[in-house]
Amino acid sequence: MDSGIRDKFRKSGYTLTSQRRAVLEALTESDGHPSAEDVYLIVKRKNPRVALGTVYQALSVLEEIGVIGSKHWNESPTRYDLNLEPHLDIRCGHCGAVSEIPGVGLDDLESRIQENTTYQVKSATLVVEGVCPKCRRNQ
Amino acid sequence: MDSGIRDKFRKSGYTLTSQRRAVLEALTESDGHPSAEDVYLIVKRKNPRVALGTVYQALSVLEEIGVIGSKHWNESPTRYDLNLEPHLDIRCGHCGAVSEIPGVGLDDLESRIQENTTYQVKSATLVVEGVCPKCRRNQ
DNA sequence: GTCGGATCAATAACCATTCCTGATTCCGAG
DNA sequence: CTCGGAATCAGGAATGGTTATTGATCCGAC
Ligand SMILES: [Mn+2]
Ligand SMILES: [Mn+2]
Ligand SMILES: [Zn+2]
Ligand SMILES: [Zn+2]
Numbered sequence: 001m002d003s004g005i006r007d008k009f010r011k012s013g014y015t016l017t018s019q020r021r022a023v024l025e026a027l028t029e030s031d032g033h034p035s036a037e038d039v040y041l042i043v044k045r046k047n048p049r050v051a052l053g054t055v056y057q058a059l060s061v062l063e064e065i066g067v068i069g070s071k072h073w074n075e076s077p078t079r080y081d082l083n084l085e086p087h088l089d090i091r092c093g094h095c096g097a098v099s100e101i102p103g104v105g106l107d108d109l110e111s112r113i114q115e116n117t118t119y120q121v122k123s124a125t126l127v128v129e130g131v132c133p134k135c136r137r138n139q
Numbered sequence: 140m141d142s143g144i145r146d147k148f149r150k151s152g153y154t155l156t157s158q159r160r161a162v163l164e165a166l167t168e169s170d171g172h173p174s175a176e177d178v179y180l181i182v183k184r185k186n187p188r189v190a191l192g193t194v195y196q197a198l199s200v201l202e203e204i205g206v207i208g209s210k211h212w213n214e215s216p217t218r219y220d221l222n223l224e225p226h227l228d229i230r231c232g233h234c235g236a237v238s239e240i241p242g243v244g245l246d247d248l249e250s251r252i253q254e255n256t257t258y259q260v261k262s263a264t265l266v267v268e269g270v271c272p273k274c275r276r277n278q
Numbered sequence: 279g280t281c282g283g284a285t286c287a288a289t290a291a292c293c294a295t296t297c298c299t300g301a302t303t304c305c306g307a308g
Numbered sequence: 309c310t311c312g313g314a315a316t317c318a319g320g321a322a323t324g325g326t327t328a329t330t331g332a333t334c335c336g337a338c
Contacts (some may be wrong), residue, residue: 015304017316036294051318056295072266074211090258101254104294109265116242119229119269126248126265127211130258154335156285175325195326216325220280 005067012065022047023058027068027082033089033098035077074128086110090128094135101128144206145251151204161186162197166221167208172228172237174216212266225249233274240267 002061005024009105026042027034040055044106062068065104069081073091079098081089106126114121131139142162148155154207165181166173173181179194198219201207208220211229218237220228227240253260272278 007234015315017186017304019317028318051320053296053320054316054318057317060296066141072213074217078213088255090252090256090260092258093261099256099258101256101258104251112243113229113267114226114242115230116227117238117240117269118272119231119238119240120275121229121267121269122232123269124265124267126263128252128260128263130256130260130262133257136259154284156334158286160296188287190289192289192327196286200329270293 006064008067013064014061017058019043019047019050019054020061021057022050023055023062024067028033028078032100033071033079035079037077039080071125071127073129088126088128090130092132092135093129094131094139097134099130099132145178147204153200153204156197158182158186158189158193159197159200161189162194162201163206167218171239172210172218172220174218177217178219200269210264210266212268227267229269231271232268233270233273233278236273237269238271 002015006016010033014020022043023039026039029042030038036052036056036059039059040052043050043055059068059070063070063080066084069084071081072078073088075093076091076096079089079091083100086106087108088104089098090101091098109126110121112123113124145155153159154273157267161182162178165178168181169177175198176185177196178198179189179191182189182194198207198209202209202219205223208223209217210220211217214232215230215235218228222239225245227236227245229240230237248265249260249263252263265275
């Protein structure tokens with residue numbers, strides 16, 4: 001267990017319970033960007049007694065203290081991510097798979113936005129949708 | 140009524156019914172980026188018999204034939220927009236107001252993304268959240 | 279005017295997520 | 309160690325936005 005994660009729990013006042021640890025491990029085991037339901041199914045393999053609501057609770061605590069992130073696409077439940085760096089994720093509109101897109105510079109985007117609005121910018125998320133190679137072949 | 144809109148209806152095969160026209164007019168009357176519920180309330184002022192479901196149907200037809208667009212933020216219902224150009228909208232996390240942000244160039248964004256992924260990119264939407272000046276003062 | 283398909287209003291159903299409640303676990307003080 | 313209060317939990321009900329269903333109504337081609 002990463003000591004940075006322990007730090008964030010200590011600072012936040014939340015405790016690192018077994019359920020929250022299990023949810024974190026599920027995020028690691030899944031191959032990236034699972035939904036709450038996906039996490040729930042993974043956690044249940046080891047602890048069949050957990051409830052879906054508990055997973056939602058744990059995910060929201062983990063996100064609040066900055067251990068995980070989340071992104072939202074239309075027509076898909078929220079996807080969770082251990083990668084906290086600003087980066088691009090693309091979702092396949094056919095099968096729902098989510099992949100990361102490296103190599104697109106997003107560095108100055110938020111500051112360019114801030115320069116052009118009187119709002120105080122809190123977040124800027126690029127939501128990308130497309131068709132994955134597998135689905136394109138099978139179409 | 141814009142003749143371009145008539146064209147899009149003719150090409151699509153959908154008919155331009157009074158309800159769809161009323162929804163379009165509501166989009167114009169609202170000061171930008173209303174939710175389906177907002178549109179419903181405006182339409183109801185002139186025609187109290189419409190149902191919310193009818194508004195959803197009309198909005199989805201209008202979006203399908205490319206007359207209106209929509210954007211999704213967390214913790215907010217879908218917002219609809221007559222502005223079909225690629226552009227930025229920022230939503231205030233306090234009061235929910237949505238404003239446009241001119242001046243940020245997004246032109247090459249989609250092609251830069253396409254260059255860095257094997258997915259076939261369909262859409263790239265920048266979802267921006269912040270605090271509007273009014274809410275910042277009243278905080 | 280008649281017919282058949284499109285569209286409509288109304289309502290039920292859906293699904294992701296949140297809320298609520300009572301039970302359990304955790305943790306520090308004594 | 310033991311007790312009591314607080315945090316967290318599981319389970320289920322409730323919520324809110326949206327979509328599907330259904331029977332009625334409209335409209336255009338003939
Ligand atoms: Mn990612
Ligand atoms: Mn806009
Ligand atoms: Zn796919
Ligand atoms: Zn505001």
